Amino acid sequence: MSEIIVAKRYANALFQLGQERSKLEQIETELRALREIFQKNKGLVKFLKHPRLAASQKKQLLNDSLQGFSKETLNTLMLLIDRHREEIILDMTDHFILKMNDIKGIADATVYSVNPLSEVEKQRISETFAPKVGKQSLNLTNVVDKKILGGIRLRVGNRIFDGSVSGKLNRIERQLVSPNNR
Structure with missing residues (x-):
């Protein structure tokens, strides 16, 4: 088993x-x-x-x-x-x-940022993203990642919300080099 x-x-x-x-x-x-x-x-x-x-x-x-x-x-x-x-x-x-x-309507999430987040910032992120994943609040773990350059990347289960500068730059790069744009 x-x-x-x-x-x-x-x-x-x-x-x-x-x-x-x-x-x-x-x-x-x-x-x-x-x-x-x-x-x-x-x-x-x-x-x-x-x-x-x-x-x-x-x-x-x-x-x-x-x-x-x-x-x-x-x-x-x-x-x-x-x-x-x-x-x-x-x-x-x-x-x-x-x-x-699940019973409490909470989801564990990891938020990646360039600098450590304050409790107020974590609370705002929780209030903003919890309804998007069908929960009442998010239990956030903050991971400092200098590679994202700025903004945040949020992972809730298998869903990723990428508002980081590096993520935006990667999306722009893919658009520029995609064969559809030539």
């Missing part, structure tokens, strides 16, 4: 459990923190998959590292370890967060 499908099933099960116990917000916060840990430590999944590390040691490591996490989140992680599914932890967290965002 595809890892993505399995990850979705675990995320859905954790989501239902969180709904039943009114802990969705807490679990989402924990999974966002967990996702950040796994993204910053690329070798963590490889370490957890190591065959010489016993499942009990893996569980102890996670219990010690994630003190304060809800038992629902910890039990899900323990279940993934028992079933040798450590590689889907990150996908499972992503699916859970995506499901929470």
Whole structure:
């Protein structure tokens, strides 16, 4: 079975459990923190998959590292370890967060700019582009990219809104060299 499908099933099960116990917000916060840990430590999944590390040691490591996490989140992680599914932890967290965002009418987005954006600028971008993607607001991550020269480039899922100077220059270049203009 595809890892993505399995990850979705675990995320859905954790989501239902969180709904039943009114802990969705807490679990989402924990999974966002967990996702950040796994993204910053690329070798963590490889370490957890190591065959010489016993499942009990893996569980102890996670219990010690994630003190304060809800038992629902910890039990899900323990279940993934028992079933040798450590590689889907990150996908499972992503699916859970995506499901929470859908309920809230929020979409995660990345905005590329030459300089760091202020909170006011992020808020304006969110207010402007959220209706265009059918959401109430956008959860923006700002990435500074000097190559765009100016303006912004916004990525929401698989949609890209390119208002950057480099993007405009590329479009002009394509128009000038296209065979239709000769």
